[in-house]
Amino acid sequence: MKAPWKLMRYLPLAARFLRDGRLPELVRALGDKRSPEGQRFAAFKDDLRVLRALCLAWFKGEYRQISSQALLMVVAALLYFIAPLDAIPDWLVGVGFVDDLAVLAWVMRTWQGELEAFKVWRAKQAPERLALIEHLPPADQADPQHS
Numbered sequence: 071m072k073a074p075w076k077l078m079r080y081l082p083l084a085a086r087f088l089r090d091g092r093l094p095e096l097v098r099a100l101g102d103k104r105s106p107e108g109q110r111f112a113a114f115k116d117d118l119r120v121l122r123a124l125c126l127a128w129f130k131g132e133y134r135q136i137s138s139q140a141l142l143m144v145v146a147a148l149l150y151f152i153a154p155l156d157a158i159p160d161w162l163v164g165v166g167f168v169d170d171l172a173v174l175a176w177v178m179r180t181w182q183g184e185l186e187a188f189k190v191w192r193a194k195q196a197p198e199r200l201a202l203i204e205h206l207p208p209a210d211q212a213d214p215q216h217s
Contacts, residue, residue, distance in 0.1 A: 077147060081143075083149055085142060093128070114174060117174055121177075123188075125144070133192075
C-alpha cells in the first residue's frame with residue numbers, strides 16, 4: 071500500500087531528526103502534544119506509546135533490529151502527529167485528529183511485522199531495564215553517542 075502523500079512531506083525532516091540525534095526532542099514534543107480523549111482513542115494512545123518507546127530504544131542503541139525505512143516512516147509519522155497544521159488542523163474540534171489517526175494507522179499496518187518484533191523484544195526486558203531504556207534524558211543533557 072502506498073504511503074499517504076501528506077506523510078511523504080515529512081520524510082526529509084524525519085531523516086534530519088535521525089541524522090542529528092534529535093529523537094529525544096521529538097519524544098518530548100509528543101509528551102507536550104494533547105491527544106484526543108475517550109475510549110475510542112485508547113488504541114491510538116497505545117500505538118503512540120509503542121512508537122515513543124521504539125524511538126528511545128533505537129536512540130539509546132538498545133534496539134536496532136528495525137529497518138531504516140520503517141524507522142524513517144515511524145519518525146515521519148510522529149512528526150506529522152505533533153505538527154499542529156497538517157492536512158486537517160488539530161484545533162478543529164471533532165475532526166482535527168482524523169488525519170493523524172489515518173497516518174498512524176497506515177504506519178502501524180504497513181510496518182506491523184517490525185513493530186510486533188519490537189513489542190516482543192520489549193516484553194522480554196526486565197522492568198528496571200525498560201525503565202532505564204525508556205527514560206527521557208533531560209533536554210540539556212547531550213548524548214555522547216549523538217554529539
